[in-house]
Amino acid sequence: MTIPVMTARRAGLMACPHCGLVCRQTAKPDPRCPRCDGKVQGRKAESLSRASAYLIAAAILYIPANLLPIMQTSSLLGAKADTILSGIAYFWTSGSWGLAALIFFASILVPLLKLGTIALLTLSVHFHWGRHLHQRANLFRIIEMVGRWSMLDIFVVALMVGLVHFRGVAVIEAGPGAAAFGAVVILTILASQSFDPRLIWDREEELHD
């Protein structure tokens, strides 16, 4: 079902992305919102190239984030380095399935879902796909909502480092994978922020015109 919809752009209007005020389009360069003084653009500038740049950087860092240890434990029982995956495996085998599932969701599934979705959305806009508009819009909304929860593992590592600090008995330190993983989370959030979901719907207008 598609309803021909009047959009702000077709009506010669632009909405301020910061405060929502709807204004007339202008030919002036660098227009500013009269209410909040924010930059107003019809569509986010260079949305696709910026989103793909962040996406590629995130995908590259995703490899060390998963291969390098994010946490190093040294205790009386010896030293142990854990990657994200081996940490999840440890919970799984020790019977904490709920915890294993939660960390798997936040640290593995969500980043992969974000990388895949942003790649799909950028490609779909680049190649002017005219189908599955609603599904793609929903995908975007889902990754915007769940993306931040990937930071979970970073916070867990930080707390473990602060808490488990008993000299000679047990000490936990953060591994080099933690910084890489944190960077992946930041970069995927930046990628989804630079992607403009209105580009998905612009195709519908092009088909009507």
Place this chain on the structure above:
Amino acid sequence: MPDLVNGDAGPDVCGPSSVPPLVACPECDALHRRVPIRRGTKARCIRCGAVLYRHSYLMPRHMVPLLLGTLMVFLIANLFPIVDLQVQGLRHGTTLFGSIVALWREGRQIVAGLVFTTTVLLPLVDLLAMLALLLSWPGHSAHLWRFVRALRPWGMIEVFMLGVVVSLVKLSHMAQIIPGPALWAFAALTILLAVIVSFDPCSLWDQPAEAGP
């Protein structure tokens, strides 16, 4: 309808009365007429379902005490230990800040900076900016709101709270855990921040008639 202004093109051209009853969907650009909605409800886009605007239960006069209370809870959360851990007669507690310092000292400055920014700095700046927004109403409110909206995606107290729960479950196998005041403060902070985020000053600029109690 207000024209866009260009740099130093002159004074503010839009008073609240000249705002047209229009709203564009932030996710698909569909244009809607702004209609008054009931308190506690949201208006959604007819095409894509995105939230267009909401009418919060909260009024500006509720916000100032709420923000001051939240700042107090924020202080408790950051000054007191989250938990104390007891292993073989040794006892060690940590505050959030203590964890950040420990990370920094062992050479993980990036991770320390990331945790500090998302759990201490930005939530604090958010609260202070919201307070300034309400106290300077309506003078600089729109400018401050633009600032708050830009940093809000990066404040992650609620994710940190889940991290606390996961850490405690993790450690409960190997040590005795004594909850500290900051644990409860962080739980309260999570709820208070969710309430504060539901307040949208845009709805007050756009529906001046609805702004009264």
